[in-house]
Amino acid sequence: MKKTLTLCALSAALALAFAPVTAAAQAPAGKVAGAVADQAEKRLDKLADDYYEAQARHDPVGATQNGDNRFDDKLGITISPTLRAQQFARYDAFLKRLHAIDRGSLDRGAQINYDILEYELKTLLTFKRFPDHLLPIDQMSSMPVTLANFAGGEGAQPLTTPKQYRAYLSRLNQLPAWIDQAIANMREGMRTGVVLQRAAMTSALPQFQKLSSKTPEANIFYTPVKKMPATFSAKDKLELTAAYRATVAKKLMPSLAKLTVFLEKEYLPATRTSTGIDGLPNGKEWYHANVAAQTTTSLTPEQIHATGLKEVARIQQEYGVVGPKMGYTGPASGLPTWVAEQEKYRPFKTEQEVIDVYRKLDGVLREKLPALFTLMPKAPLDLRLEPELSRATASDHYTAPASDGSRPGVFWSVVNDPKQYGSTGMVTLFLHEGQPGHHFHIALLQEMDLPKFRKFGGNNAFTEGWALYAETLGKEMGLFGKPEDYFGHLNDEMLRAVRLVVDTGMHAKGWTREQSIQYMRDTLGYTEAVARSETERYMVWPGQALGYKIGSLKIAELRQQATAALGPKFSLPKFHEIVLEDGTVPLSLLEAKVQRWIEKDGAK
Structure with missing residues (x-):
């Protein structure tokens, strides 16, 4: 394919074309192309650095939260209309600089950086017209x-x-x-x-x-x-x-x-x-922008709502199968409430007993995961109890390893009262927050040679989508042999499916706050207080909760496509490598990557 030279590259080429023809000056065409590519890559690297720096200086508190402590003495009033306008002007300027770089002359890794930076800038600019600073x-x-x-x-x-x-x-x-x-x-x-x-x-x-x-x-x-x-x-x-x-x-x-x-x-x-963002001026368009940003897809709220309802129905059918195995004979929708009432699923007396279960599971996974993955992080995963000081407000979570190897990745288990710690969700929680969930994605990300905006940025659809997909691998690793462990997996999936329904329901389909609360109580067995808290989270963060399930479904869909297309040539470890090898990417880029792999391996 013919490549279009940038102005700078064209000047360099013309200079070479009209230089005195000497033995030293007769450079092969490959060297000229190499020089052009090298110049384009340097310009992209500089642009990526400038973009990250602009973001960190505009939002220094965000930089602190990302582990960049250079601006810990700055607050950054990002809600200032003046500063906000200046930042959007920078995004415009960055996009123009990006489009002045010849993407075709970049190597594969640089092209991915180019595409993700373009995607981010275009996404950010879609919010220019929506006055989020007024909230x-x-x-x-x-x-x-x-x-x-x-x-x-x-x-x-x-x-x-x-x-x-x-x-x-x-x-x-x-x-x-x-x-x-x-x-x-x-x-x-x-x-x-x-x-x-x-x-x-x-x-x-x-x-x-x-x-x-x-x-x-x-x-x-x-x-x-x-x-x-x-x-x-x-x-x-x-x-x-x-x-x-x-x-x-x-x-x-x-x-x-x-x-x-x-x-x-x-x-x-x-x-x-009013409940949804559609109650604000231009609220419908605002929600569509949020949905696109949070899912990194072109799916409409109506499509996502329908997907949520379909997933809720599927999981409730599974409840109907697993419930009797656990001794429950009531309606499927009542299974979560029944499980929460059973003392046998709260078997712990000490914190040590809880962490010991996770450590035993970690040992099992270390033996099983090499059969599913060829690409695995070098950084170790440690298991720790959340410090007492922060237990009351924390939830089980993962923290990334230090990029210099000085600190491992950590799965933090939050145990406020071991006697109330439920056992049914432990396997799926560890697969999500530990390995192969966040650890296999985020620890690998730290080991990659990527621009800072990619190491510290990303999107929920891929990050949480991968971790939710990782939970499903428990089934093929034989980790859901106990019906209560499989229920725990289904229950976590149900929460993510319900989010698709209530988020789109409130912001695009006229649902009231009360409708969402009741729906969550009916499908998840939540108390009124928990359902209210969750509902109000989705009310003020329109679209944020959609990325988890949409990302997971996309990864599972791509796996099914690859399995069907490649037949006996399909390799699950290779599929996981394709998904993870370039770090966090929008789902549209992930889909394109997998399609290229299918075409390449299918042609062999």
Whole structure:
């Protein structure tokens, strides 16, 4: 195929064409092409670095959460209309720079970087017209609560040295300006009809009331002083204590009080009674943009809703089969509630007994996984109990290994009360959060030579889709031999299927909050409180919960296509290698990768 040279590459080629013809100057055509490709790759690398840097500087708190601690003293008021407009202008400029690079001259790895950067920039630019900055606070996320979660030193922002203490203090000093901007934005939202749902604001309000205190010492933002390491010098202790007290007393307490009064007296009465994002101006289009971004597909909300209903029906049929094996004879929809009531599925007395089950399972997987994978992470996986300090608010999760090999990947098991720890979901949970779920994807990602925007970025559809697909491998590894373990797998699948139904139901099909709560109670056996909390999460994060099941279904679909097309040539380890070898990619690029593999191996 004929390649189009960029302006710079064309200049280089013309210079060579008109240079004096000497023995030294008679470079083979391959070298010229190589020089063009090398120049294009360098321009792409520079652009990728500039893009990541712009993102990190625009949202330094996000950079901290990604493990980039260079800007731990900066807050970044991303909700500022001016700064937001400047960032969108940068995205436009980055896209123009990208399109000036000759993609055809890049090698395969660079082309993937090109395609993903193009996809990200185009996706980001679709949100330019939707005023998400006018909704800066909800019960799931806000800057004051994020910084409060850092205060104990267990969060993403480290607090172990005087320098780190001063960086966090610098952020606290910038928080009042963020709050002022948030209030101004919400007032603009009240004027234009872009406001939060009343139920969500009602749930969020107690968070901000808890941030208030009668004295600086009782304030959560004073916590670093109470936990100051004994190794700090007397001078540092004295200076930092005085500085934190002054910031909390003179800046944060008045600012947080102002925010709380505004939310209670002005904002709450102006919130909306509608449930979905379609209740906002251009809400339907806004939701479509969210769906596309979260699923990385062109699926419509209606298609996703239908898929969810189909999956719920399929899983309930499975409930009907596994229920009697567990001793349950009632309707399929009642199985989750019945299981939750059975003491035999809460067999533990100590934390050690819980972690021992996971360690035994880990040993079994180490023997079985090599038959399913040729591409496996070098980094080890460690199993640990969540520290007591963070257990109350944490859920079982995975943390990535350090890219330099100094820290393993870790599966964290959260055991608040071992006597209440359910055993039915343990196998599927470990397959998802441990291996081959997040560990096989995220640890491998750390070992790849990728631009920072790809190491620290990604999408839920692939990340959570892979982990959910990994759960299904338990069946072919013989890990669901006990009916209760298979139920645990089905129950996790049911949650992801129900999300497809209620998310699209509320935001595209006119469902009310109450309809979603009842549907979750009926299908998942949730209490009213849990169903309400989950529903309100989906209300303020439209589309976010869709990626899990859509990603998993796509990977399973591609596996079925490859199996049918390749017949005896199909290799499951090779399929897993194709899926994982390039790190996180949008589902459309994943599909193209698998199709190329099918065509290549099918032609042999």
